[in-house]
Amino acid sequence: MIRGLFLVLCLTLAAGFAALGVWQVERLQWKEALIARVEARLTAAPVTPPTAGDWSPEAVYTRVAVSGVFEHDRETLVQAVTEQGPGWWVVTPLRTGGGIILINRGFVPDDRRRPDSRPGGQAPGPVSLTGLLRESEPRGGFLRSNAPEAGRWYSRDVEAIARARGLTEPVAPYFIDADATPNPGGFPIGGLTVVKFPNSHLIYALTWLGLCGLSLAGAWLVFRQGRRK
Template sequence: MAELSQQPGRGPVRTVFAGLALLLALAVLVALGTWQMQRLAWKEQLLAEIAERRTEAPVTLAALEAMKASGGDIEYRPVTLSGTFDHARERHFLATWNGQSGYHVYTPLRLADGRFVFVNRGFVPYERKDAQSRPEGQVAGERTVTGLARDRLSEKPSSLVPDNDTAKNVFYWKDLDAMAASAGIAPEARLGFFVDADPTPNPGGLPIGGVTQFDLPNNHLQYALTWYGLAVALVGVSGFYLWRSRR
């Protein structure tokens, strides 16, 4: 009899718990959608800033270093620098260009003070990885390079990205420390960023400069609509269930 007397009270309790669970799920979905909208605003502002930076006049290397030392954002800022390429130490980053497989050639540029900065001189096809297959592009003497500053990565961007194969001089992500170490450049002798060279043609046509990619993924609006849509669907399904229950 005691068990039977408790049965009627279970319905309201279940209703309360179901209502709380519904509100919690709805709050999570709305919060995720709102977060994606905030990310959308951030990404659009970032893209606008990058587009504006790319049109600025190139700064000197000293000005760029001072900007980075003060905590400023150097990503995609135009810069001009001079030095001598050390082609024997070029590093190869696996890449595609216009649907063709190959490598981006990162060559240390030796500055007047003896330090090095890795310059992405551009793309070479897979079969032209060996520098001896493109001798015309191994320019000698002091060169002036104009390009875009690219900040270093602090870690591998994803666990899906393969580990760099320093033994074969094939890099899958731009690990500045590993690139410099494998090229025999001490940490204190290299700058803490890269430079992507502009499209100025190289002798012999290789490497092909101006390979910087600006199409940053921006799917935040799609994600936001998905989360908001799930929230609306949850309300609709719950409302329909409540209406059926009352009938």
């Protein structure tokens, strides 16, 4: 009786591990296709940003080109940790012919947090820029929530920033990370977008399939001992 139950347990575990292994193989194929799509977008010619109705998170990391006028008086600083060290993202509304788009103009270190300490950083008049489409970040930072009333921002939450800055015109539901084109005075520093997708699905698949094999081996040993008796 006990041997039979153990045999059933081994076969059940083997089936479960096999299902998990197949699922990880499917995830591996999905992740590799995603990486290929994003890499193609990063090297493609820039296109016009989508309208609010055409926007989909599937379009993230698409290169876009846009023109307009910055509203520097409604700038928002969002905490950031980059290859340049800790500091701030400079998120500025860009007024375009189709509404407002929030632009992450780039990074400034802590000693250049105040607008008056960033000489030349605020370009007046019409501008044109190229960058990457990014999805809004409404969940705040790691273990920290945005506090708009206190002016503390840990993520680039488009809707919350637009509301806090009194942007009543239509605001795009995404933001744009500006590329590395130098800004006047050298700050903010653009082009620091990190495009990296963890891809450990092959290791996970081999692990689950290995456990499946061990479970089948255990079932075979139990079955063989039963036949001998």
